[in-house]
Amino acid sequence: MAHPTSSSDHERGSDPNTRLYDPYRDLQVPSRYLYQLPTSHEFVFVEEAKRQRRSWGDNITFYTGTSCLGGAVAGGASGFVTGVKSFEPGDTTKLRITRILNASGHTGRAWANRLGVIGLMYAAVEGGVNAVRDSDDVWNSVAAGLATGALYRAARGVRSAAVAGALGGALVGVAVTAKQVLKRYVPI
Known part of the structure; x- marks a missing residue:
């Protein structure tokens, strides 16, 4: 339930030495201060900043993503060749395009999944070995x-x-x- 307040409470707090919080007070800051963001990594601990390698999470993202993308591209190219080889003499252009797209999508998806799993496993094992040996x-x-x-x-x-x-x-x-x-x- 809302309590009724007088207009004098809004202008000044109940105590004359205090003022109410104004959430819009600091919005008059020049935009160059808002958008000058750091370009390097920010670390909580100094020990993390001293290491010159990617973190475990960065490695998993990088290796899994690049492996998956590489597998999709290579598998798509292989599927394209398979689709072209599957042409029959009486096929229309629409049917030929459909064969190419189906073969490229199927093969590209399969290769992307396989290589993505391999990249994920590699990143996890490498992170574990780095942690155990404490060297890079x-x-x-x-x-x-x-x-x-x-x-x-x-x-x-x-x-x-x-x-x-x-x-x-x-x-x-x-x-x-x-x-x-x-x-x-x-x-x-």
Whole structure:
């Protein structure tokens, strides 16, 4: 239930030394102060600011997103080729376009899901290895590649998991080495 107030209460508080809260008082600030936002990460703890790597959440978002997008593009291209190969002599243009779109969508979706899961697993394992070893070096990435390959194919048996783990570790090792060579010899 609302209590009736007099107009003198609105103009001045019940105590002559106080004033009422005005939510619109600070809105007369120049806009340059409102929109000068920081361009770097803000950290709560100094220890976090000293580390020069992405956080675990950033890695999961980055690896999962790029893997999913890469899988969708590669799968869509593969589906496009499959759709073109499935043309029959009497097909109309509309039917040919439909075949291409269906094949591209189906294959792209499947590849995006597979590679997105692999990216998610890799980011989680790499974050775990970084936390356990408390260092950020090439061996963490290679170990994450080994574990990701082995985990991805573990349901198909020990041999398949071992081969996939070796391939994952080798692939990540080549990628990390290529990145270091690129950093050293190409001025970007």
